[in-house]
Amino acid sequence: MVGIGELIVYLHQDFLGVGLGTAMMRRCLEFARGQKFRRIGLTVIAENKNAIRVYEKVGFKREGNRSEAYRGEDGRYYDAxxxxxVFS
Ligand SMILES: CC(C)(COP(=O)(O)OP(=O)(O)OC[C@H]1O[C@@H](n2cnc3c(N)ncnc32)[C@H](O)[C@@H]1OP(=O)(O)O)[C@@H](O)C(=O)NCCC(=O)NCCS
Incomplete structure (x- = not known):
């Protein structure tokens, strides 16, 4: 397969912060590379430092910000x- 993909990850709250997200992201990227994907993209709320840390750790680069792009359940608008x- 050749193409691009978008990735969304949500772990159950009982399993946060023990390395599972990092391990899953690495496995997904290994799969995508094996399938000859050209690119994987994602969108994350700017305040989600934990997630951004994980994404950067496995090789994602920041490509840009969108102001007030997401309306949370609390009624606030959040930057994304x-x-x-991009696989070489
Ligand atoms: C985001 C998510 C997938 C990460 O998976 P995880 O298993 O919790 O993360 P890990 O345990 O693999 O790694 C967490 C990293 O963030 C770091 N971290 C934690 N809190 C942080 C903070 N406030 N600021 C910066 N880094 C932080 C940890 O130190 C760790 O990095 P390290 O391994 O270099 O020490 C998971 O937390 C999740 O599903 N969260 C809820 C849903 C969500 O936010 N999904 C993302 C939507 S885009």
Whole structure:
């Protein structure tokens, strides 16, 4: 397969912060590379430092910000960060 993909990851709250997200992201990227994907992209809320840390750790780059792009359940508007990884 050749193409691009978008990635969304949500872990159950009982499993946060023990390395599972990092391991899953690495496995997904390994799969995508094996399938000859050209690029994987994602969008993350700018305040989600934990997620951004994980994405950067596995190789995603910040590609740009979108101001007030997401309306949370609390009624607030949050900035979003676009990130991507391009396989060579
Ligand atoms: C985002 C998510 C997938 C990350 O997976 P995880 O298993 O919790 O993350 P890990 O345990 O693999 O790694 C967490 C990293 O963030 C770091 N971190 C934690 N809180 C942080 C903070 N406030 N600022 C910066 N880094 C932080 C940890 O130190 C760790 O990095 P390290 O391994 O270099 O020490 C998971 O937390 C999740 O599903 N969250 C809820 C839903 C969500 O936010 N999804 C993302 C939507 S875009």
């Amino acid at each position: 960060v676009e990130m991507g990884i």
